[in-house]
Amino acid sequence: MSTVTHPPAGPGQAPPSDRTPGPPAAVGGGAGAKVFNGFSHLFLAVWAIMVVYPLLWVIMSALKTDSEVIRKPLSLFPETLQWDNFARAWTEGQIGSFFLNTVLVLTGSVFLTMLLGSMAAYVLARYEFPGNRLIYYMFLSGLTLPVYLAAVPLFKGVYNMGVTLPFLGPNSYFMLILVYVAWSLAFTVFFMHSFFRTLPNAIAEAAMVDGASHSRLFFSVMLPMAKPGLISIGIFNVLGQWNQWYLPTLLMQSVADEPKKQVISQGLIELSVNQGYRSDWSGLFAGVTMAMLPVLIVYIVFQRQVQSGLTAGVSK
Amino acid sequence: MRHGVGRFVTGFLALPVGLYLFYVVWPFLQAAGYSLTDWGGYSDRQQFVGLDNYLRLFSDELIRKAFWHNVFFLVTVPLFTIALALFLAFLLNVGGREDKAGIRGVFGSGLYKVIFFFPQVLSLVVIAVMWQQIYRADGQGLINGVLMKIGLVDENDPITFVYDPEPFLGVPAVLWWLLVIAVWSGAGFYMVLFSAAMQSIPKDIYEAAILDGAGRFHTFFRITLPLLRDTVSVAWVYLGFIALDMFALVYIMTPSQGGPNHASEIFASVINFNAFQRGQFGYACAIAVALAIFTILLAALQLRITRRERIEY
Numbered sequence: 001m002s003t004v005t006h007p008p009a010g011p012g013q014a015p016p017s018d019r020t021p022g023p024p025a026a027v028g029g030g031a032g033a034k035v036f037n038g039f040s041h042l043f044l045a046v047w048a049i050m051v052v053y054p055l056l057w058v059i060m061s062a063l064k065t066d067s068e069v070i071r072k073p074l075s076l077f078p079e080t081l082q083w084d085n086f087a088r089a090w091t092e093g094q095i096g097s098f099f100l101n102t103v104l105v106l107t108g109s110v111f112l113t114m115l116l117g118s119m120a121a122y123v124l125a126r127y128e129f130p131g132n133r134l135i136y137y138m139f140l141s142g143l144t145l146p147v148y149l150a151a152v153p154l155f156k157g158v159y160n161m162g163v164t165l166p167f168l169g170p171n172s173y174f175m176l177i178l179v180y181v182a183w184s185l186a187f188t189v190f191f192m193h194s195f196f197r198t199l200p201n202a203i204a205e206a207a208m209v210d211g212a213s214h215s216r217l218f219f220s221v222m223l224p225m226a227k228p229g230l231i232s233i234g235i236f237n238v239l240g241q242w243n244q245w246y247l248p249t250l251l252m253q254s255v256a257d258e259p260k261k262q263v264i265s266q267g268l269i270e271l272s273v274n275q276g277y278r279s280d281w282s283g284l285f286a287g288v289t290m291a292m293l294p295v296l297i298v299y300i301v302f303q304r305q306v307q308s309g310l311t312a313g314v315s316k
Numbered sequence: 317m318r319h320g321v322g323r324f325v326t327g328f329l330a331l332p333v334g335l336y337l338f339y340v341v342w343p344f345l346q347a348a349g350y351s352l353t354d355w356g357g358y359s360d361r362q363q364f365v366g367l368d369n370y371l372r373l374f375s376d377e378l379i380r381k382a383f384w385h386n387v388f389f390l391v392t393v394p395l396f397t398i399a400l401a402l403f404l405a406f407l408l409n410v411g412g413r414e415d416k417a418g419i420r421g422v423f424g425s426g427l428y429k430v431i432f433f434f435p436q437v438l439s440l441v442v443i444a445v446m447w448q449q450i451y452r453a454d455g456q457g458l459i460n461g462v463l464m465k466i467g468l469v470d471e472n473d474p475i476t477f478v479y480d481p482e483p484f485l486g487v488p489a490v491l492w493w494l495l496v497i498a499v500w501s502g503a504g505f506y507m508v509l510f511s512a513a514m515q516s517i518p519k520d521i522y523e524a525a526i527l528d529g530a531g532r533f534h535t536f537f538r539i540t541l542p543l544l545r546d547t548v549s550v551a552w553v554y555l556g557f558i559a560l561d562m563f564a565l566v567y568i569m570t571p572s573q574g575g576p577n578h579a580s581e582i583f584a585s586v587i588n589f590n591a592f593q594r595g596q597f598g599y600a601c602a603i604a605v606a607l608a609i610f611t612i613l614l615a616a617l618q619l620r621i622t623r624r625e626r627i628e629y
Contacts, residue, residue, distance in 0.1 A: 036532075040407040040422050047404060048431045051504065055434065057458055058446055073456040074465065120332040123325050135333060142340050144612050146560065148587045149604035150343035152357065152597050153350065157343060182339035185332055214324040243439030245564060265441035269568060272445045281456070285449070292442050299437040303430050306437065311509045314554055 055292070062086065062285035069281045082282060089271070089286040094260070098267030099290070105173055105263060106241055109180035113237050114230060116181060117188030118196075122218055124189065125196035126204075136193065142186030147246055154179075155250055171254050171261050179251060180241050188233055195229035196222065232309035235302075239310075242295065245269070264291050344608075350601040357597035369602035378578060379603065382586045388487055389495065389562050389582070390614070394555035396499045398548060401506035404432065406540075408507070409514045410532045429511065432504030440501075444568040447497050451477035451569075478569050481579035488579035494565050502558065506551050513547040514540055553618050560611060563588075583607045 056076060061069055062085055064078040090096040124136050155170075158179070162169015169175060199222060207221050223230070245265035254260045262270070268291050275284035299306050351369055355362040373379050408425045422428075435443060450458040453476045463469035480489040517540065525535050563584035567573050574585035581589075583603065591600035 153346035
């Protein structure tokens with residue numbers, strides 16, 4: 001690298017004159033830098049293609065006829081666009097109803113997770129009372145334990161509840177909402193706890209002097225101040241619960257002639273098995289596309305928030 | 317006033333703690349209890365057998381297999397993901413040309429970051445179903461199809477991917493193929509994470525180094541990497557958890573959920589197999605408790621190893 005050629009400049013001295021003018025080669029390591037720049041682009045582009053190509057392939061295959069999927073599996077350009085694959089997957093493959101089920105459950109569960117999670121985190125972070133540490137560590141321990149450990153007793157507990165209270169038994173939306181909330185609390189409390197700790201005391205005291213009650217203080221002062229944290233953890237929970245598959249697979253098993261209330265990831269697994277038997281590959285691709293596209297579109301629109309939200313979730 | 321606080325605290329905690337106790341804590345405790353019984357799961361007959369289930373773990377061939385497969389993922393998933401993510405972040409942040417302002421990131425790095433992150437927002441189920449198609453063992457599969465076209469793979473002898481129990485470097489090939497998916501789906505996220513950490517390193521450190529004559533490889537290995545230590549160790553812990561949780565891929569993609577012929581069995585799939593296919597709930601719970609202890613020990617170990625004085629800047 002040619003940057004070494006001039007003697008180190010002392011403090012206060014003007015920068016060496018050969019840095020400002022001259023051909024760019026003289027500045028930045030010359031041909032070596034150019035080659036490296038080219039190599040960077042090449043490698044990054046190859047990885048980008050490895051990420052995008054499979055996704056694009058799925059979407060494009062969803063627009064082919066079945067015979068075309070078999071004859072020309074690799075081409076990215078369908079002969080004619082087969083929109084009815086989507087219609088078929090939506091109605092026959094029931095992706096439509098799985099989709100609505102998921103949205104219904106998520107509306108309730110994300111709202112409740114955020115509300116209950118920040119309430120608990122707030123109290124644990126800002127109030128001293130006996131048992132505070134115990135409850136906090138109880139939430140923390142949930143972060144390390146594998147869900148499979150709880151699977152059998154959880155199913156049994158839900159099943160027993162359903163005997164007396166059917167709306168809390170297996171295959172009920174309300175039950176699934178509560179389960180999602182409970183299982184999301186650990187991380188939500190952990191994350192919001194550190195957030196509420198950093199909020200200044202002075203504002204809380206001022207509000208109290210003005211006569212605000214504890215809950216008023218929380219809802220109209222503290223919660224709005226914690227908005228950046230709420231957005232991060234909100235994104236985390238939406239993605240996490242949308243992508244949940246083990247809990248619904250365990251708990252949303254329809255009994256006898258009850259209608260299926262499955263969520264999208266279950267529906268997708270089922271679709272993959274069924275369409276495989278029927279060799280309806282284009283229908284399967286359409287199903288995967290429909291499960292994939294909404295999330296991708298939302299991500300592309302909000303990519304800045306999603307990226308910073310999720311990375312904050314890991315590095316906090 | 318004091319009284320008001322007590323009521324407020326109880327009121328705010330009652331619902332979340334109640335839900336958490338019922339749906340998370342209680343099942344865990346029960347599982348620990350069942351692990352000491354011979355409960356089959358479908359009958360009411362439960363007999364206390366003490367530590368028998370735990371002793372059985374040590375002579376179970378399947379558990380031994382699963383253990384080593386877990387260890388395999390535990391080593392390879394973080395290793396490959398972090399190495400690739402660091403390399404991509406390195407190219408992204410110092411791969412551009414050098415000029416007065418120092419070394420730059422490549423042109424279009426914003427777009428790369430958006431694209432590399434794609435797999436992170438897709439669910440594991442979507443990824444697994446998609447890769448089922450990519451990995452198909454005929455000309456219709458994306459990889460086999462391309463390789464057949466360019467003549468690298470014989471049409472009558474395609475790559476069988478997740479159906480391949482043959483060992484490769486001492487490990488069943490199916491595990492390597494699952495590893496590819498894990499790395500594919502994780503690298504982008506950690507690249508963005510590392511990239512953010514790299515950008516929060518003050519510019520003047522680099523300027524000083526460049527002035528002293530350091531090239532970009534030197535600056536990377538001597539400055540960036542050491543300052544990234546914290547982030548890398550956090551990533552290592554997270555990827556460790558992900559590695560223990562390869563179950564979604566195994567469950568959806570491999571034949572008979574852990575096959576072929578138990579070649580891709582991991583702890584979680586052995587639990588599933590014993591509980592729901594063999595009807596041995598007590599034993600399955602014992603495996604799960606063992607896994608939990610293993611996980612906690614591992615997390616503690618990782619935190620111990622990676623803990624070091626924080627570098628403030």
